[in-house]
Amino acid sequence: MARNSFARAAAAEQGGNLEQARALYLESLDAEPRNPKALHRLGVVESRLGRPREAVALFQQSLAIARDLDVYLDFGNALSAISRWDAAATVYGAALRVAPDSVDAHYGLALSLHRQARPQEAEPHYRKVLATHSHLGEVHNNLGVALQDLGRLAEAAAAHREAVRLDPADAGAWSRLGVALHGLGQGGEAEAAFRKAVGFAPRDAESWHNLACLLEANGRMEAAIAAGRLAVALDPASARNWLALGNAAHAAERREEARRAAAVAVRLNPSDPTARNNLANALRALGRLRDAVAEYRAALDLQPDFPVAEVNLALALSILRDPDGALAVLRRLIARQPENGDAWRRMGGVLAEAVRPDLAVAALRNAVAVLPGDPDSHADLAMAASICGWSGLSADACRHVLRLAPDHAAALGQLVHEKRLLCDWRELDGLETRLLRRVRDGAEGVPPFDVLSCASTLADQRSAAARWAAAKARGVTPVVRPPASSSPSCADGRLRIGYLSSDFREHAMGHLMVDALETHDRSRFAVTAYSAGIDDGSALRRRFERSMERFVDLRRQTDADAARAIAADGIDILVDLTGFTTFSRTSILAARPAPVQVNWLGYPGTLGAAFVDYIVADPVVIAPGEEAFFAERVVRLPDCYQPNDRHRAIADATPSRAECGLPEDGFVFCCFNSSHKLTPALFDGWARILTAVPGSVLWLYAGTPEVAANLLREGEARGIAPGRLVFAKPLPHAEHLARHRLADLFLDTLPYNAHTTGSDALWAGLPVLTRRGTTFAGRVAASLLLAAGLPELITDGEEEYEAAAVALARSPGRLRVLRERLARNRTACPLFDTPRFTRHLEAAYLAMWDIHRAGDAPRSIAIDAGDAGGSASAAQEGKETT
Template sequence: MRNIASAGRPVSPGDAMKAHSRFQEGFALHQQGDINAARVLYERALKWHPSHFDALHMLATIAYQAGQLDKAEALFLKALKIDPDAVYALNNFGNLLQDLKKYKTALAHYDRALSLDPNYVDAHNNRGDLLQQMGRWTEALESYERAIALSPNYAAAHYNRGNALGMMGRFEEAVASYDLALGLVPDYAQAHMNRGNALNELGRHADAVDSFDRAIEYAPDIPYLLGTRLHVNMQMCDWRHYRERLDAVLDAVKSNQPASLPFPLLALTSDPALQLRAAQTWITATYPAAKQAHRFSKRANKTRLRIGYFSADFRQHPVAQLIAGLFEAHDRSRFEIYAFSSGPDTRDEMRLRLESGFEHFIDVREESDAQLIARARELELDIAVDLSGLTTGCRPAVFAARVAPVQINYLGYPGTMGATYMDYILADETLIPPESERFYTEKVIYLPHSYQPNDRKRAVASHPLTRKELALPQEAFVFCCFNNNYKITPETFDRWMAILRAVPDSVLWLLQASEHTANNLRREAHNRGVSPDRLFFAPKLPVDQHLARQKCADLFIDSLPYNAHTTTSDALWVGLPVLTCLGEGFASRVAASLLRAVHLPELVTENAEAFVARAIELARDRGQLEAIRQKLETNRLTAPLFDIERLARAIECAFIEVDERRQAGLPPVSIHIAEPLPLTDRASKR
């Protein structure tokens, strides 16, 4: 600690001595944890010596730690005006600026500190954290590695290095980095948790759960970890602690505690009230609305509406598979279409198609939120459509700041985002019955048929796969479900096993995530009185071959509470009937939406008992099932579900209506879109 010469009025030696004495007393109390008493003494020191650097710096630190960020900023600025070369103040002010999301200024302060002291380990580590926030992973990694080179036993730097490697998809290296941190600090709960996340990405689910268990042992209240652990258990179909862990998560969510991220909860309950609470809890804590609303000016010479689609999934991904045709079908005479891609540039066939399907395709994966916000605002979008919602790679901060006067939640996340800055959600009356609107923070745009776009260009392998090639029994009745394994709850499996017991010559065909998962399901089948030999597992195949093999099944039986979504439309596209059961929430009603849009309401059941009975009925009455197959084949190319042009016109009508409301100064309200006229007829009536 030291005094810096006064920058204002002269300070007498006696006053300087009194200020120094008060500061020392305050600092001693500060070290003992008596923050309030320390603050009083620091303030007394400033009365004797208004330019006492250390008192200003410590008061800034106290304000920062108390969450008084504006006050802390003013105090840091005063202190650094007195001594601009105080490296620890430069570092601490950089931390505050990082929290204030003033990233460029924060980086300048870290760089200034390191120019004065290149061996300042904490500044290297904090600089890495900032660069991670900015999405500059390679530079962040370099900062962490510099910190580690200077201080090999710096556990936090090893941990942060693991985080950066994980964000770069280098999960094996991330695990190794977490292991180094844990070798130094065995009870480092966050390192155990993120090690588990990396192991989960590597498909090492059991090891991931072990890491989560250790994290919970050391820190039982880590936000969202209970839900994450349960979600990974569900990926393995490991239900040994299912009921007690589910009850713990749901009880915590009811109490507005951060027990589960919103997405995993969709597969655990169909209760839309709980899904809303989980979303609001997460959004409020991590991406609240900007304190000051951005004001949008009217765009001059507005001839076409500018629509921005934001996604991390513009590649070979279920969202892209569904929506690619919509982008191509938009009326370019009335809409200017932008893509903002924040996911990996895979250069796969779908990525190349999307790049050519948009009028403007902008790769923003290396741009910070602030950069993306500025870029989108410069383009003067009329409507921003979020295709990621609360899924992997989402960027809610962009929408929290507002990048367009109208913001819409669509397709990628099957539920409410719980965010006041999302104005609308695109849906239909099956997905969100009017009486359920209260569970959505967005106003609902009701499309006339199903909300889901479907691409008629999805390729099916020309080679007709046979049951023999797929190792399926030739004469058996083949039930199937190609949903991800985490959607298989014990209750869903109970229903499936009741069906198999009632139809002795039947088998169940599922996706195989791993042999471990398959063995868990075989064990659960045995426990329910069904031979494990009646379960068959389909390995991962290219999309066109996966579509082709579904023709070898007789009936797709759905899961609840998280239905088949893209998987339902895949099955229907190749002519495979899908039997579903309605739940309460959005994710529990998607398959019903699709079936009604392809005019097959007879495959929608209202409860578990009806679902089981209907599956058994169709398996025993092959004639009835064949009639449904024929009806599906007839409807496939005539019903609304696979008519992307019809859906495009409806969505365009919605865009026009919500923009007109905004232009008129009217707030968002739920709206119903009527069946639109064909594009040629609309043009003739203008």
């Protein structure tokens, strides 16, 4: 009867009547409980009925009675069905002891080991199967996955290629081939493989996910976003699909879409630290820095050892102007991972922003030691060294960058600038030519200030500035300003003027502007100074703080918070005094905190920005007809765009010539301009001047021994004896002005003139000889001289300049007349008449505001010389289309 029940059970099983088969197998076992075949087949039926645990128990009973290969194989399958991979591997191993050549046992063991993250042990079993069954594409695929897990990508790709050869319509095989090729850096072939996969299985979300990741890695962001959107549409419950979409949107600067995608990923998998980090990145890009910090901290709560999130958290804290918090995070990370180059680099950035460039250099030296092939680390080191004044180190770091990334425009510009500062003119012509070619080719990242000292045109300068400004404005959200009104927003009817600067301190710009800001008519103008720079504790800083109606320190505020603060103050006209110089905060302007925004004084050129309305100039520095080269509308003051401080102290005591290293007799030419303004061609001319004036010397400012050594070498190459070049050491400002009395004539530079140094010389009573250039930076000294009443000291060519210098040196009487005129004019000439200057500036502000109040677009303005009374009736030039 038992035999009859077993036969009927087997027939029912074969016919698919599983419940009937189960009952008959049980009937058979009632009659013969230790029948291994009945136990085996009942186990198979239980598996097919979805009861693998019951099946496992039956297979164990069967094997306890008799060792049978088929039972082992079915036992292994049942264990695999409940993800008992360790037990399944044990069973398949036992099967191989029964039948060492069993293909099924080798394959089952391979899969079980692979599922336990033991690909190295799985590999030989996959290969054993393929030795006799090479036609099985699925096995080639699984072998490929194991090889990829082992990092053997080329072998993995070969295995997947064989799989798709065997079954060209296998979408999964094409997708896995794409993954291997992507890992090998073969982007084009990888994309083709993924395209095959989605062609054969257009609803396979995995393949669309893989394609999105590849396209994002290859910089094809729009295509990556499209693929990512398909992946999430097909499988919206997959957090990794949302992460892929978010990564692509973040890279494409689609910030809100990136945030939404990352937020969904976090909702689907709230315990995934990577999703939290990605959401934080998206929030940071949106300017929601405090929310980003919370998400970074949540990621680190889930995974405390998460260096990427730690570095990102430090970056967010740094942007929030919390350097102490950022440094605390980084120090903890570096204590754990002293070889983490990203952490050292971020620490260098935080320290540089905190104006600790010496410590920043130390940190960045560690970064480049750990990451010698990372151009950005070398670029950061170059910048920190430059802030320290270590031009040699900065130049070396720039060279490293350019070896690693030959098209790195910022490093090229900085290298040119550092070589100029060092007066190391070797190879300079070629570097400048290369830099200007990059500007004219439309390269991004060329620092505009570095272009000013080159033989650049106004068009070059606008081109570089426009791209720089656009980069600074990227991602900036405009602030909400108080409701516009037809009259000044100040409750007492005064126009609110805000001055934004990093230089309210002992700085050239500070000395120039302090008197003009102090002399504003407070009955008509409410003046606020917004300081974005350091408090250096100087007397000049204290003077700014005392004399301004309001002095607001923004240094610890983010750009966004600073812009909101300015907007909340109801500023009508915001004047940027820093431009593209060190520690500028251009992103504040990009947020448009004021309805009228002005570029003045700090930067001798256009900012190239749509968010700046006007540039304050004069008819000399921006000649009529040059408006097209300026993104701003040009406001021309009648005398000189540059203010001066009537209270600049000049020390009473004059040092002796001997104390300054000068000869007792002989003509003293001098130039106290920054060394970056000196050029080989200029030095050629100075050598000719010295040769033509026997016994004369050239007195220069050299900030470092390296600069002096380079200039002595260049002088010797031009036949100048070393004793004819004398170098001035740094002195306090009043003493520096006093030593001007020892010189006879100040020789100006080109293409970048004396600016503050020129007005310093004239204030100290020293005539300045200049050449008029072709750009703003090269015409400032001409403007100063016209306003000082010394137009005959302006020349228009190299020969005229050299001839004038020699003639003046040979004509002491004529030079004395010039000195006497300068002395007489000092208290009366427009250059040093600060109240007159400020009335003209105020007239310009009123004209700007009248245009804005009328609802008109900004247009050029010319202030009449007779408008020193400060009326708002300044002449306004015709509207422009450029």
